[in-house]
Amino acid sequence: MRYVIYGAGAIGGVIGARLHLSGRDVALIARGAHLEALRENGLTFISDEGTQTLPIPAAGSPAELDLTVEDVVILAMKSQDTVAALDTLFAAAPPAVTVVCAQNGVVNERMALRRFPNVYGQLVILPGTHLEPGTVIASASGVYGILDLGRYPRGTDERAAGIASDLEEAGFGAVAREDIMPWKYAKLLRNLANSTQAILGLEERAEDLMARAHEEALAAFAAAGAELVSDDAFRERFQALNRIFADSPAARAGNSSWQSLTRGSTTIEAAYLNGEVALLGRLHGVPTPVNALLQEVATEVAAAGTGPGAHTLADLEARLAGG
Numbered sequence: 001m002r003y004v005i006y007g008a009g010a011i012g013g014v015i016g017a018r019l020h021l022s023g024r025d026v027a028l029i030a031r032g033a034h035l036e037a038l039r040e041n042g043l044t045f046i047s048d049e050g051t052q053t054l055p056i057p058a059a060g061s062p063a064e065l066d067l068t069v070e071d072v073v074i075l076a077m078k079s080q081d082t083v084a085a086l087d088t089l090f091a092a093a094p095p096a097v098t099v100v101c102a103q104n105g106v107v108n109e110r111m112a113l114r115r116f117p118n119v120y121g122q123l124v125i126l127p128g129t130h131l132e133p134g135t136v137i138a139s140a141s142g143v144y145g146i147l148d149l150g151r152y153p154r155g156t157d158e159r160a161a162g163i164a165s166d167l168e169e170a171g172f173g174a175v176a177r178e179d180i181m182p183w184k185y186a187k188l189l190r191n192l193a194n195s196t197q198a199i200l201g202l203e204e205r206a207e208d209l210m211a212r213a214h215e216e217a218l219a220a221f222a223a224a225g226a227e228l229v230s231d232d233a234f235r236e237r238f239q240a241l242n243r244i245f246a247d248s249p250a251a252r253a254g255n256s257s258w259q260s261l262t263r264g265s266t267t268i269e270a271a272y273l274n275g276e277v278a279l280l281g282r283l284h285g286v287p288t289p290v291n292a293l294l295q296e297v298a299t300e301v302a303a304a305g306t307g308p309g310a311h312t313l314a315d316l317e318a319r320l321a322g323g
Helices: 010-021 032-041 079-092 108-113 158-169 180-191 194-200 207-224 231-238 256-262 274-284 289-304 313-321
Strands: 002-006 025-029 043-047 050-054 072-075 098-101 119-122 135-138 149-151
Touching: 002 010, 010 025, 010 043, 010 050, 010 135, 010 158, 010 256, 072 079, 079 108, 098 108, 098 158, 108 119, 119 158, 119 180, 149 158, 149 180, 180 207, 180 231, 194 256, 194 289, 194 313, 207 274, 207 289, 207 313, 256 289, 274 289, 289 313
Parallel strands: 002 025, 002 072, 043 135, 072 098, 098 119
Antiparallel strands: 043 050, 119 149
């Protein structure tokens, strides 16, 4: 069984690196300068154990890899890139290939299921960083991340159990779950703050604003009938991680949206995080002004190419008050 990491950034790169180090057959799919660096020098993997250079094969497209039904394709690109990636995969892969959505948000699985029957959702709690071409950083020690998974929309099987076993051997916490999507909705609740780092930068906090964003999300989830696991259950699962802080080379920078804009990206995932809450609110008559604003402003900041920190909390509050 080969693991094809489609989107070898902070999440995909760390997953691919650890699977490779545990002896699994791995291929990476990347693009641009990151792909060039991977092909020329291998993957530079920084963790609490030091810096390693890993000779993992890298491709620019699924069409380069001769995919078979034995392959496991792990989608790790941002949600705004999923449809284009799936269309490319659909043209290159056998219909029965295994597709695992190691992504934030709750819509990637549905997009994949339009094209492939064997789709698995994956909870991703993995502090990682990708800011330089060819380099990824794992910012948890002992257990590198939590990567529970299950069939979409629900259920589990031998394939899920086998993937979970391989991930456990690679240093992750991984459980095959019957009910993976309630875990992903709980993670979505925590990802609503991604936009604030992209908008405000790393210094300014927005606790009150995020409390309101969470209240909107919970009301929208309830109106839509979306299940999510309890805070206690999620926190207990999260406690398996030992994050690396302070001056370690493996310490994490900002969240994934902050990293995207720091790398110069002009797109952001906000439409699939805050925008998911806004969508559910509009469908079910629940006001979601904070999440709608965060989606709008984060998208503006990304498109302008100004990088994180283009606005202050006062700016957001003023726009919110102005309707």
